[in-house]
Amino acid sequence: MKAAIVGGGVIGGGWAARFLLNGWDVAVFDPDAEAERKVTEVIANARRSLPGLYDRALPEEGSLRFCTSLGEAVSAAAWVQESVPERLDLKQRVLSEIQAAIEPSAVIASSTSGFKPSELQAAAQRPEQILVCHPFNPVYLLPLVEVVPSDANTQELRERCTAILRQIGMKPLVVRREIDAHIADRLLEAVWREALWLVKDDVATTQEIDDAIRFGFGLRWAQMGLFETYRIAGGEGGMAHFMKQFGPALKWPWTKLMDVPELTDDLVARIAEQSDAQSGHHDLRRLERLRDDNLVAILRALKNNAWGAGETLATHEETLPDPAEAEAEDAITVERRVPYSWTDYNGHMNEAHYLEVFAQASDRFMALIGADADYIDKGSSYFTVESHLRHLDEVKAGEDLRVRTRVIGGDGRKLHLFHQMESENRRLAATGEHLLIHVDLKTRRSSTPGAEISENLLRYQRRHSTLDTPGGVGRFVGQRH
């Protein structure tokens, strides 16, 4: 599948990265001589952070091409993403050029943050092909896309569009009525105006306003948004009680938003100076990476709880292929990249994450023999009772890991596994030897696995027993070589 990216700024670059890292071929067109450098930098950031969200490997990257003509870029593309500057006449002209060079079956999506789809379609040959897909920066990490169709778009197009967005890991929010600035930017615009007043009136600096957000309600909004949070604030009376209690405050003179502050040179300069004082000690690259590391950590935390944006991630992760070579000599049970958040003060992957990866390998092997989520739901599982880890080589953030799993013993209630962790270039980075016991989850005591499990296990055990015993099995801590 090919995606064409028309307009190669921060947003276009983010789209390019999303598609590319999810296996699409990507062609970029932007007449700006700097576009290739800018897009390449965004993709470098994405390569650093996006794969770390997942506990499985992303598909193999597609090809990336920078084109010198729009026609070449969009030719044979299934998706065209337009992210040129926010001028209606310019967008209409570019959309016409795109339509002249592309099949009617392709999706043409505009990143516009302000215009309605009907405005974009007004001058188009095939209005039905064009709709708004408005993403959020950084596009390669934030799941939200506001999908805004007009009456001109068919249901089929809408469904194809949201299916593709889900396939590249995004959360399409279909906006049911087209309005200027869609939904999220309406909210952002309101906050932005109010914040400008606070700075203009010297009530708060940019730093103080940011702190008022990120140490308080920003932490709530990362997971629940406005209404669900207020529902809780309403206590046992719920939303209706909250409305009754706080409704009257709307009439108080709390907000300056009856008017728009004049963006005088003085105000712009004050904001720029305060922003320098707040963030100027980090250069842009550093700030982007701090943001991305925090986003990855927050998103992984939410994924663990299968909540909000973390649920989007979890759902997407399930569509990623399991390690393919379960039928290899040793079962391949893990293929993944090391997130940056796994680095410790020694500058390498912290030891606890070695066990996290081996636990993932054990889980995957359990699934291979039939002890999967369904089996666990029915009341049985394996508990690890003993582990032995050898750290043979350092592993750094961003490396691709692979784990090969060997059955050492699997009779009765016991499952004795040996994992070999390979880092990049197939270096053996660590081994994990583990004894697991089959348990009844109700009594929390050992129990006999189901017949199917035992048979599957026996099959692996037979195959693996013909192989040489890997080095490191049966050793104790501190044993001489």
Next chain:
Amino acid sequence: MKAAIVGGGVIGGGWAARFLLNGWDVAVFDPDAEAERKVTEVIANARRSLPGLYDRALPEEGSLRFCTSLGEAVSAAAWVQESVPERLDLKQRVLSEIQAAIEPSAVIASSTSGFKPSELQAAAQRPEQILVCHPFNPVYLLPLVEVVPSDANTQELRERCTAILRQIGMKPLVVRREIDAHIADRLLEAVWREALWLVKDDVATTQEIDDAIRFGFGLRWAQMGLFETYRIAGGEGGMAHFMKQFGPALKWPWTKLMDVPELTDDLVARIAEQSDAQSGHHDLRRLERLRDDNLVAILRALKNNAWGAGETLATHEETLPDPAEAEAEDAITVERRVPYSWTDYNGHMNEAHYLEVFAQASDRFMALIGADADYIDKGSSYFTVESHLRHLDEVKAGEDLRVRTRVIGGDGRKLHLFHQMESENRRLAATGEHLLIHVDLKTRRSSTPGAEISENLLRYQRRHSTLDTPGGVGRFVGQRH
């Protein structure tokens, strides 16, 4: 130290929990017959989540008392937190009663979200004693407090106030100019009005608005806020470029905020219905716990990156005592509670977190012998090369853990440690045997530790060598008893 909580709703209960779990004695007064139940429920939520933020134990809880008179509650308190309903006459009356019963040296803080401190002080005997400390729900987890003094408050009071707030783990944001609704609620109010318009005009439901927040900019705001995010969006041109690019949009008719929507019965009912459809399948308790589990996970993720609210946490954590009994027979190297986010599909602490706790124990022991952060900064450290874990008993979320550490060998470059993890009631839950090697962080090769390290290590080794060898040392995986 004693804190008095006047007004025992969700906010008062959150304050009670903050103080109590940080070691303060707490006295609550609220004439509402339901107050004791409500406050107790908030404290139960706090006990479940707050200790899980930290990798050290919180101080021992203070005492909790529900009082039948205001005078009894505030007597001898160093801090009084007023959280009665938002009516100025009521707040002024309660503040007067408090002042009549308390020393002039105590801090009297109001949780008001709307009133200015000068308004609260207007009818007071000692205006200089009263200021605004406006927290955010859940008060026991969110660090932000807007501290709003007036000219009547001395610098000494402001400093005492912020020092106490930091001591209970909060982030005081001193608001330099008093205005209605301070800073954060001004921003929230703006979003709230805009959101009400979106629902009223049937552009979006409460669920859609929440999704527009939590899948997109809410994730940015949890860490950076508004201006720092936009600074990045401005690219290499920074904030001034962003203002130039997006300033004009302020003049577009994007926002409805020129007016306030009428809160008709119809609109209130519509919002309540949509909120029910969105969240009604979770009862209030469940929703609170989901929120708290997500907050703990997000805050722990940010703590790992020492960023934003996570930095507040990390700073607070450093003020918590290290495990005290380093001089005990076995060194006590970890005392902590198990966060709820550590639970896996088997309903107990996931195995990777056992190693996380043992790694923490090794780190603490390294610090005890002088291989601390400073030592590591100077270019040497210990790397774990081998570990053996035995899982002897299940550990559940919310349990208090303690780890005892024994030196098995410590000559030359090697450090051979044995950790015993006790869960509640002193059950032995797991053991960890670890071999660490002293390394030069530049060459990444083994090296000889400094003389001070070796001497300190020898001291521990001598003491521990007189003790019986603990069961489990030197075993291999699957070894019979």
